[in-house]
Amino acid sequence: MLDAARGIVRRDLLLALRRRTDIATALLFFVVVASLFPLGIGAEPNLLRAIAPGVIWVAALLSTLLSLARLFAADHADGTLEQLALGAAPLGVVVAAKSFAHWLLSGLPLVLIAPLIALQYDLPQPLYGVLALSLLLGTPVLSMVGAIGAALTLGIRGGGVLLALLVLPLYVPVLIMGAGSVEMAAAGLDPGGQLLILGALLVFSAAFAPWAIAAALRISLE
Amino acid sequence: MLEAAQLECERGGRSLFKSLSFTLEPGEALRVAGANGRGKTSLLRILCGLLPPAQGEVRWKGTPIRALKEEFSRELVYLGHAPAVKEDLTAAENLAIACRLAGNPQPDDAVAEALAQLGLAGVNQQVRKMSQGQRRRAALARLALSASVPLWLLDEPFSALDAGGINALRGLICKHLECGGAVAFTTHQDPGMGAAKLVDLDA
Numbered sequence: 349m350l351d352a353a354r355g356i357v358r359r360d361l362l363l364a365l366r367r368r369t370d371i372a373t374a375l376l377f378f379v380v381v382a383s384l385f386p387l388g389i390g391a392e393p394n395l396l397r398a399i400a401p402g403v404i405w406v407a408a409l410l411s412t413l414l415s416l417a418r419l420f421a422a423d424h425a426d427g428t429l430e431q432l433a434l435g436a437a438p439l440g441v442v443v444a445a446k447s448f449a450h451w452l453l454s455g456l457p458l459v460l461i462a463p464l465i466a467l468q469y470d471l472p473q474p475l476y477g478v479l480a481l482s483l484l485l486g487t488p489v490l491s492m493v494g495a496i497g498a499a500l501t502l503g504i505r506g507g508g509v510l511l512a513l514l515v516l517p518l519y520v521p522v523l524i525m526g527a528g529s530v531e532m533a534a535a536g537l538d539p540g541g542q543l544l545i546l547g548a549l550l551v552f553s554a555a556f557a558p559w560a561i562a563a564a565l566r567i568s569l570e
Numbered sequence: 571m572l573e574a575a576q577l578e579c580e581r582g583g584r585s586l587f588k589s590l591s592f593t594l595e596p597g598e599a600l601r602v603a604g605a606n607g608r609g610k611t612s613l614l615r616i617l618c619g620l621l622p623p624a625q626g627e628v629r630w631k632g633t634p635i636r637a638l639k640e641e642f643s644r645e646l647v648y649l650g651h652a653p654a655v656k657e658d659l660t661a662a663e664n665l666a667i668a669c670r671l672a673g674n675p676q677p678d679d680a681v682a683e684a685l686a687q688l689g690l691a692g693v694n695q696q697v698r699k700m701s702q703g704q705r706r707r708a709a710l711a712r713l714a715l716s717a718s719v720p721l722w723l724l725d726e727p728f729s730a731l732d733a734g735g736i737n738a739l740r741g742l743i744c745k746h747l748e749c750g751g752a753v754a755f756t757t758h759q760d761p762g763m764g765a766a767k768l769v770d771l772d773a
Contacts, residue, residue, distance in 0.1 A: 351670065351675065352670065352671050352673070355667055355670040355671055356671070358667075359656075359659075359667050362659065362663070363656060363658050363659070366658040366659070366696070367658055422656075425652070426652055426653065426654060426655065426656065426657070427650050427651070427652025427653060427654035428654045428655075428656065430620060430648070430650050430652075430654065431648075431654045431668060431671065431672075432671065433620060434618060434619070434620065434643045434646070434648050434672075435640075435643060435671040435672055435673070436640060436643060436644045436671065436672055436673025436674070437640070437671070437673070438639075438640055442671075569620055569621075570620070570621055570622070
């Protein structure tokens with residue numbers, strides 16, 4: 349079972365390596381969106397510092413969304429998804445591995461590059477750690493919850509827009525807690541509460557999302 | 571071994587077939603015939619459990635496959651219409667990962683030998699650069715490594731193959747049947763294999 353999960357992660361990473369533009373697009377999108385706000389609002393340092401956590405988190409949400417549409421589409425089109433559903437490992441384990449690979453390719457780069465964007469917004473340095481930690485806890489939730497939406501909208505015409513409408517509202521708690529933790533820390537308060545809730549969301553979605561994704565995929569495959 | 575009881579299939583509100591019952595025993599080949607749109611693919615998908623039948627059930631060694639889930643999946647190889655090979659990987663990489671996911675991991679030399687059996691020896695390019703027939707062969711190479719899996723369900727395995735490919739595939743199927751495996755496949759044309767049980771969806 350774990351062997352199959354490892355196999356899936358390795359395969360998805362290998363596929364991404366052969367098609368590097370896909371990862372670069374999502375990451376570049378994140379950087380561009382986050383960089384547009386200072387241009388539009390003006391370079392008032394206090395204002396930028398105040399909006400930084402929210403802007404970075406919203407950009408992370410949108411960037412994740414961009415890569416979600418491809419999560420199952422290719423496997424669906426070439427018949428690999430049927431083979432995954434008929435594999436030796438339960439489909440829940442397989443999709444958990446796929447979500448993990450998706451996070452490695454789309455969430456983790458955001459965590460790593462976020463401090464650079466924070467620098468652009470002149471966020472005080474002690475907040476970088478909180479920002480990165482909140483993204484580290486939050487982006488896997490985005491991947492897993494997003495994967496449920498991607499599985500439900502698989503093979504539907506105009507699925508991309510539907511996916512956004514379906515998934516973005518579900519991202520709201522993560523957004524509030526993620527951006528909130530950085531704002532708390534900026535105000536000199538303890539961000540522990542928000543981070544713990546993010547952690548709880550992560551544990552909750554890790555436990556239940558894979559089975560929801562598997563059920564949605566089975567419906568899409570019928 | 572495999573038993574279909576009173577199967578009914580509905581697609582898009584239209585009934586494709588009704589009260590379809592048959593059994594498949596070790597060493598038997600079952601050919602599913604019928605015109606386009608008669609539900610050949612649907613029948614195979616029902617047999618492997620991807621599609622729940624509108625009525626009836628499929629049993630494996632007496633137990634409904636819905637109750638068996640992965641235990642049943644491990645006992646079968648299903649090759650569908652889509653070749654299930656990744657365009658960005660080579661044939662060998664595709665085959666290795668497919669076997670691994672099926673719970674049947676294979677060493678590199680076994681993978682190379684299976685590809686050679688299907689006439690893909692030394693083809694190290696990515697699948698995107700291969701022809702349709704070569705892709706088909708890359709997908710079918712999995713059968714050469716699946717002798718220990720009792721049930722093969724093949725959807726149009728002979729399509730896009732040249733004479734050499736058809737011979738290689740026929741050889742694999744015959745060997746599997748001799749070893750006590752069971753094969754169900756769909757095809758338009760008569761594959762020239764004797765002793766095949768026939769389910770004709772036109773009838």
